[in-house]
Amino acid sequence: xxxxxxxxxxxxxxxxxxxxxxxxxxxxxxxxxxxxxxxxxxxxxxxxxxxxxxxxxxxxxxxxxxxxxxxxxxxxxxxxxxxxxxxxxxxxxxxxxxxxxxxxxxxxxxxxxxxxxxxxxxxxxxxxxxxxxxxxxxxxxxxxxxxxxxxxxxxxxxxxxxxxxxxxxxxxxxxxxxxxxxxxxxxxxxxxxxxxxxxxxxxxxxxxxxxxxxxxxxxxxxxxxxxxxxxxxxxxxxxxxxxxxxxxxxxxxxxxxxxxxxxxxxxxxxxxxxxxxxxxxxxxxxxxxxxxxxxxxxxxxxxxxxxxxxxxxxxxxxxxxxxxxxxxxxxxxxxxxxxxxxxxxxxx
Amino acid sequence: xxxxxxxxxxxxxxxxxxxxxxxxxxxxxxxxxxxxxxxxxxxxxxxxxxxxxxxxxxxxxxxxxxxxxxxxxxxxxxxxxxxxxxxxxxxxxxxxxxxxxxxxxxxxxxxxxxxxxxxxxxxxxxxxxxxxxxxxxxxxxxxxxxxxxxxxxxxxxxxxxxxxxxxxxxxxxxxxxxxxxxxxxxxxxxxxxxxxxxxxxxxxxxxxxxxxxxxxxxxxxxxxxxxxxxxxxxxxxxxxxxxxxxxxxxxxxxxxxxxxxxxxxxxxxxxxxxxxxxxxxxxxxxxxxxxxxxxxxxxxxxxxxxxxxxxxxxxxxxxxxxxxxxxxxxxxxxxxxxxxxxxxxxxx
Numbered sequence: 001x002x003x004x005x006x007x008x009x010x011x012x013x014x015x016x017x018x019x020x021x022x023x024x025x026x027x028x029x030x031x032x033x034x035x036x037x038x039x040x041x042x043x044x045x046x047x048x049x050x051x052x053x054x055x056x057x058x059x060x061x062x063x064x065x066x067x068x069x070x071x072x073x074x075x076x077x078x079x080x081x082x083x084x085x086x087x088x089x090x091x092x093x094x095x096x097x098x099x100x101x102x103x104x105x106x107x108x109x110x111x112x113x114x115x116x117x118x119x120x121x122x123x124x125x126x127x128x129x130x131x132x133x134x135x136x137x138x139x140x141x142x143x144x145x146x147x148x149x150x151x152x153x154x155x156x157x158x159x160x161x162x163x164x165x166x167x168x169x170x171x172x173x174x175x176x177x178x179x180x181x182x183x184x185x186x187x188x189x190x191x192x193x194x195x196x197x198x199x200x201x202x203x204x205x206x207x208x209x210x211x212x213x214x215x216x217x218x219x220x221x222x223x224x225x226x227x228x229x230x231x232x233x234x235x236x237x238x239x240x241x242x243x244x245x246x247x248x249x250x251x252x253x254x255x256x257x258x259x260x261x262x263x264x265x266x267x268x269x270x271x272x273x274x275x276x277x278x279x280x281x282x283x284x285x286x287x288x289x290x291x292x293x294x295x296x297x298x299x300x301x302x303x304x305x306x307x308x309x310x311x312x313x314x315x316x317x318x319x320x321x322x323x324x325x326x327x328x329x330x331x332x333x334x335x336x337x338x339x340x341x342x343x344x345x346x347x348x
Numbered sequence: 349x350x351x352x353x354x355x356x357x358x359x360x361x362x363x364x365x366x367x368x369x370x371x372x373x374x375x376x377x378x379x380x381x382x383x384x385x386x387x388x389x390x391x392x393x394x395x396x397x398x399x400x401x402x403x404x405x406x407x408x409x410x411x412x413x414x415x416x417x418x419x420x421x422x423x424x425x426x427x428x429x430x431x432x433x434x435x436x437x438x439x440x441x442x443x444x445x446x447x448x449x450x451x452x453x454x455x456x457x458x459x460x461x462x463x464x465x466x467x468x469x470x471x472x473x474x475x476x477x478x479x480x481x482x483x484x485x486x487x488x489x490x491x492x493x494x495x496x497x498x499x500x501x502x503x504x505x506x507x508x509x510x511x512x513x514x515x516x517x518x519x520x521x522x523x524x525x526x527x528x529x530x531x532x533x534x535x536x537x538x539x540x541x542x543x544x545x546x547x548x549x550x551x552x553x554x555x556x557x558x559x560x561x562x563x564x565x566x567x568x569x570x571x572x573x574x575x576x577x578x579x580x581x582x583x584x585x586x587x588x589x590x591x592x593x594x595x596x597x598x599x600x601x602x603x604x605x606x607x608x609x610x611x612x613x614x615x616x617x618x619x620x621x622x623x624x625x626x627x628x629x630x631x632x633x634x635x636x637x638x639x640x641x642x643x644x645x646x647x648x649x650x651x652x653x654x655x656x657x658x659x660x661x662x663x664x665x666x667x668x669x670x671x672x673x674x675x676x677x678x679x680x681x682x683x684x685x686x687x688x689x690x691x692x693x694x695x696x
Contacts, residue, residue, distance in 0.1 A: 210594075246556040260546070260584065
């Protein structure tokens with residue numbers, strides 16, 4: 001089990017629920033717009049949000065932003081360590097900084113003292129683009145080099161007494177990412193921030209995130225996740241939540257399972273399952289709903305679900321707790337299934 | 349390493365390339381439409397395709413279908429073992445059948461004899477909906493029960509001398525699926541057909557497939573994959589190909605990595621990376637292209653790529669083999685980057 005740190009009021013690590021993060025694309029100094037973007041992310045499931053602090057204007061904006069955003073804010077700093085101090089002063093709940101690009105020991109000590117003074121954690125770590133030369137020379141461009149570089153960045157802060165560290169080691173491919181985090185998990189107890197960096201956009205970006213982050217989650221590795229997508233941050237949050245669900249780390253939702261449809265299918269399974277998914281997307285109770293196209297898999301798989309339907313050309317069978325309860329005309333499939341779902345939700 | 353079987357001219361298992369499968373939604377007897385649907389899947393990357401054989405009309409249609417489709421065809425049979433015999437006669441390259449629902453030993457022997465006569469493999473296995481009662485009683489609804497049920501289904505054919513078996517053990521959740529296949533890999537040498545069954549539709553279905561199948565691929569488990577989606581089969585193929593790429597099992601393509609954009613970004617990274625992705629989607633050479641929004645990650649990550657760009661408000665830097673080669677006006681970013689990509693592809 002990893003150590004636990006607090007990011008504002010949100011625990012990260014230990015046995016706590018795995019949290020979802022994202023990062024604003026709107027510039028921090030444009031406070032209202034930025035708050036709007038981030039609060040939409042919070043509503044979609046983000047637990048912690050991050051903003052780039054490029055200059056004094058951004059650092060000052062943090063104060064108002066922290067009041068407006070309904071989640072703790074991480075300040076992302078590069079190059080100028082003084083922006084970290086100003087961000088902490090202005091309400092940042094965590095600092096993301098790469099000790100390799102803010103100068104030397106003096107600067108790292110100043111940031112460390114500030115972290116301890118405000119009692120806030122730091123995310124250290126490395127990306128495949130920021131691996132230190134020493135490790136590149138020693139291990140080549142590999143998971144070992146990435147993990148060692150991440151551990152080194154943590155040691156920079158440890159040296160000055162910082163204990164609240166979250167660690168990351170993101171590569172731009174899922175394979176290297178998974179290997180690097182496995183090394184980190186074996187070699188330290190810091191909570192791990194999972195992500196595949198620069199994953200790209202569209203479906204492939206989501207798949208890369210799901211393969212990389214999902215593999216680690218399945219093995220019990222990871223305390224907080226960010227899906228990096230070249231897309232609006234709310235899309236990152238939606239994908240992250242679904243990866244957590246798919247990996248079995250979130251249970252409180254309506255899971256619609258439905259068959260892939262084949263030449264046996266006599267009705268519109270795609271349409272019906274989509275409607276049921278929409279109708280139940282705000283359910284925060286664990287319920288499994290099966291929408292099946294025929295009896296071949298319908299009956300068996302339907303049994304696994306809390307509520308289900310197996311369709312035919314004219315009639316559909318409604319299942320409850322694995323038992324067929326009644327037959328309904330195909331035209332009433334949606335209404336009847338939703339009736340059954342409501343009933344289950346009321347009773348459970 | 350798993351055993352190898354041949355599905356028509358396509359090897360599955362051993363050290364061979366992991367293959368992609370899907371299943372027609374058009375009814376098999378509608379030969380022309382079905383062939384059209386499946387050939388589009390082949391063009392998108394399907395190596396092997398499957399059709400439901402519900403009756404004699406479907407079984408007869410296989411003959412013409414096998415001539416029209418540019419990939420070996422798997423016949424999916426339930427309940428009536430005679431349809432398996434007719435499908436083999438009519439050119440099926442593999443039979444998918446559940447020995448549990450076609451009768452007793454006599455029927456299984458008839459199918460086994462036919463498989464040996466035509467020299468074609470069978471896919472045995474279990475879905476979470478078809479776990480045998482004996483194992484449900486012994487292990488509960490678990491990965492162990494699913495894996496044992498799959499192994500039992502293989503033994504039904506082994507008993508009659510069938511050696512060319514592909515095995516599957518699909519659950520409707522990624523966790524159980526991953527555990528079940530890990531058990532199978534430890535206990536047998538059959539090539540494994542990976543999939544999460546009834547995954548559902550939309551992004552969540554893709555994520556479930558990516559987490560489940562991806563986790564196994566990352567650990568070297570899996571010989572052929574099918575992503576089950578409540579969506580047209582071509583979408584299953586696209587997702588499967590991208591899961592293989594994300595898991596590092598396919599290398600011959602243009603991988604566009606791009607930053608997730610943040611408050612540091614001064615130009616349209618999302619738009620540019622999307623354009624570059626579109627322009628390179630038919631590239632069958634391994635090339636890594638980086639589209640980065642700023643210098644913070646741009647320079648470092650750009651180094652990992654074969655060709656890249658790091659943008660700014662007015663000017664962008666073009667990278668080649670990790671070195672900055674020239675600065676171009678932001679308005680010419682796309683043209684200049686594609687020029688560099690073409691150059692790289694010509695030279696490599």
